Amino acid sequence: MKHLCVFISHLLVVFNLCTMITFVEGRKFHSNCKKHHKGYGDSCTSTTNYNIMSFGAKANGISDDSKKLVAAWKAACKVRGGVVLIPSGHKFMIKPVTLQGPCMGHVTLQIDGTLLAPSKIGSWSKSNLYQWVNFKWANNLTIQGSGTVDGQGYNWWNPIKSKHISDIKPTAMRFYASEDVTVRDITIKDSPQVHLKFDNSRGIIVNNINILAPGNSPNTDGIHLQNSRDVEIMHSNIGTGDDCVSIQTGCSNVHIHHITCGPGHGISLGGLGKDKSIACVSDILVENSNIQNTLYGARIKTWQGGIGLVKNVTFSNIQVENVNFPIVINQYYCDKSLCQNQTGSVAIKGVKFDRIIGTYSTQPIHLACSNDIPCTDIDLSDIQLKPSGPLGGSQLQHDLCWNSYGNTKGPLVPSSINYCLKKGRDGSVNQITSSSNELC
Ligand SMILES: *[C@@H]1O[C@H](CO)[C@@H](O)[C@H](O)[C@H]1NC(C)=O
Ligand SMILES: *[C@@H]1O[C@H](CO)[C@@H](O)[C@H](O)[C@H]1NC(C)=O
Numbered sequence: 001m002k003h004l005c006v007f008i009s010h011l012l013v014v015f016n017l018c019t020m021i022t023f024v025e026g027r028k029f030h031s032n033c034k035k036h037h038k039g040y041g042d043s044c045t046s047t048t049n050y051n052i053m054s055f056g057a058k059a060n061g062i063s064d065d066s067k068k069l070v071a072a073w074k075a076a077c078k079v080r081g082g083v084v085l086i087p088s089g090h091k092f093m094i095k096p097v098t099l100q101g102p103c104m105g106h107v108t109l110q111i112d113g114t115l116l117a118p119s120k121i122g123s124w125s126k127s128n129l130y131q132w133v134n135f136k137w138a139n140n141l142t143i144q145g146s147g148t149v150d151g152q153g154y155n156w157w158n159p160i161k162s163k164h165i166s167d168i169k170p171t172a173m174r175f176y177a178s179e180d181v182t183v184r185d186i187t188i189k190d191s192p193q194v195h196l197k198f199d200n201s202r203g204i205i206v207n208n209i210n211i212l213a214p215g216n217s218p219n220t221d222g223i224h225l226q227n228s229r230d231v232e233i234m235h236s237n238i239g240t241g242d243d244c245v246s247i248q249t250g251c252s253n254v255h256i257h258h259i260t261c262g263p264g265h266g267i268s269l270g271g272l273g274k275d276k277s278i279a280c281v282s283d284i285l286v287e288n289s290n291i292q293n294t295l296y297g298a299r300i301k302t303w304q305g306g307i308g309l310v311k312n313v314t315f316s317n318i319q320v321e322n323v324n325f326p327i328v329i330n331q332y333y334c335d336k337s338l339c340q341n342q343t344g345s346v347a348i349k350g351v352k353f354d355r356i357i358g359t360y361s362t363q364p365i366h367l368a369c370s371n372d373i374p375c376t377d378i379d380l381s382d383i384q385l386k387p388s389g390p391l392g393g394s395q396l397q398h399d400l401c402w403n404s405y406g407n408t409k410g411p412l413v414p415s416s417i418n419y420c421l422k423k424g425r426d427g428s429v430n431q432i433t434s435s436s437n438e439l440c
C-alpha cells in the first residue's frame with residue numbers, strides 16, 4: 001500500500017492531486033498519505049474508513065451500539081479524512097451520544113444503514129433529554145449516505161406517555177458550535193421533536209435530504225436554525241407536524257431554495273422576542289420552493305414586547321397549494337389562547353413577498369404588524385392566490401393588513417391586496433428601526 005501510494009504520488013504530482021482511498025478496518029491502519037505528501041496540503045485527499053461493525057456493533061436494532069459509534073467517531077476524528085461507516089442492511093440502536101470535535105481534518109459520517117433512537121421513553125437517560133445525536137465543535141464534517149436516522153418519536157408525541165417525563169423533548173440531530181458542515185442525501189424521520197438543529201454554527205449546507213414525520217406530530221420542526229449564519233438548504237423534501245424550516249434569533253445569510261414543504265407549518269422566522277428578549281435576523285432568502293397542504297406558507301412571527309430587528313427577508317417564487325395562510329406577518333404571536341399586548345416589538349423592515357402563486361384555504365394574506373412599530377419597506381409583488389376549495393367557502397376570511405408600509409406591484413389576486421400597504425412612512429419609525437439596528 002505504502003509503495004503504491006508513493007508511486008501514485010509521483011505520477012500525479014504534476015497535477016498536485018492525490019486521491020487515495022484505503023479501506024481499513026478499525027484502528028489498525030492509518031493512511032500514509034499525509035506523511036508522504038507533506039507540503040501538498042489540501043490537494044491530497046485521503047480517506048480512512050472506520051466501520052462501526054469493526055468496533056463490535058451488534059447491529060440488531062435492539063442492543064445498545066452507542067459506545068461503538070462513539071469509538072468509531074473518535075478513531076475517525078484522530079486522522080485526516082476519517083470516515084465513519086454505518087453499513088447498509090443493518091440497524092443500530094443508539095442512545096443519546098455526543099460526537100465531539102475538533103478533529104484532525106475533515107470527517108465523513110457515511111450513513112447507509114439505519115440509526116434508531118430508543119423507542120421507549122423510559123430508556124432515555126433523564127439527564128440528557130435535549131438531543132439524541134449531538135455534534136459539538138465538529139468542524140469540516142459531512143454526513144451523507146442512503147440511510148435513515150429514525151428518532152422513533154411516537155411515544156414522545158403522546159401527551160399522556162410523555163407528560164410525567166419532562167417538558168423537554170429531544171432533538172434528533174443537533175450541531176452546536178460547528179463550522180463547515182454538510183448534511184446530504186440521508187433521511188431523517190419521526191424525531192421526538194426537532195429533526196435537525198444548528199445552533200451557534202456557520203457554513204452549513206443541507207442538500208437533497210428527506211425529513212418526514214406525521215402531520216399531527218407536535219413540535220416536530222424539520223430544520224431549526226438559531227444563532228447560525230451562512231446557511232444553504234436546498235433540494236430537500238420536508239414534511240412534519242411543525243415548521244419545515246424555522247429560523248430563530250441570531251441567524252443571517254440563510255438561503256433556502258428548491259424545497260418541497262408539507263405537511264407542516266411552512267417556512268417561518270420566529271417566534272422572536274419572547275419574554276422581552278432581543279431578536280436579530282437578517283438577509284434571509286427563500287425561493288423557488290413548493291409549499292403544500294400546510295397551515296402557513298411564508299411566515300414571520302414575533303411576540304409582543306420583544307426588541308431587535310428583522311431585516312432584508314425575501315420569499316420569492318413560492319408555489320403554494322391548499323395552504324391555510326400563505327403569507328403571514330404576525331407580531332401578536334401567542335401560544336396560549338390570549339396574550340396581553342405589550343409595548344415594544346421586534347421591528348420588521350424590508351420584507352419582500354414576490355411571486356407567491358397558488359391556492360389558499362383560509363386567508364390569502366395576514367399582515368398583523370405591531371401597534372407601536374409598523375412594519376416598513378414591505379414589498380408585495382405578483383401575488384396570485386385563489387381559494388383551494390369551492391369559491392366562497394364558509395371558512396374563508398378576507399385579507400388582514402394592519403400597520404404595514406410599503407409598495408405593491410401587480411398582478412395581485414385577490415385585488416384587495418392592492419390596498420394592503422400604507423404608502424410612505426413617518427420619521428419616528430426610522431428612529432425606532434435605527435435604534436433596533438444598533439442593538440443587532
Ligand atoms: C475546513 O477545511 C478547509 C479545507 O481544509 C479549511 O480551509 C477550513 O478552514 C476548514 N474549516 C474549519 C472551520 O476548520
Ligand atoms: C439581503 O440578503 C441577501 C441574501 O439573503 C443578500 O444577498 C443581499 O446582499 C442582502 N441585501 C442587503 C442590502 O444587505
Ligand SMILES: *[C@@H]1O[C@H](CO)[C@@H](O)[C@H](O)[C@H]1NC(C)=O
Pocket residue numbers: 332338339340341371
Ligand atoms: C392587541 O392589539 C391588536 C391590534 O390593535 C388588537 O386587535 C388586539 O385585540 C389586542 N389584544 C389584546 C389582548 O388587547
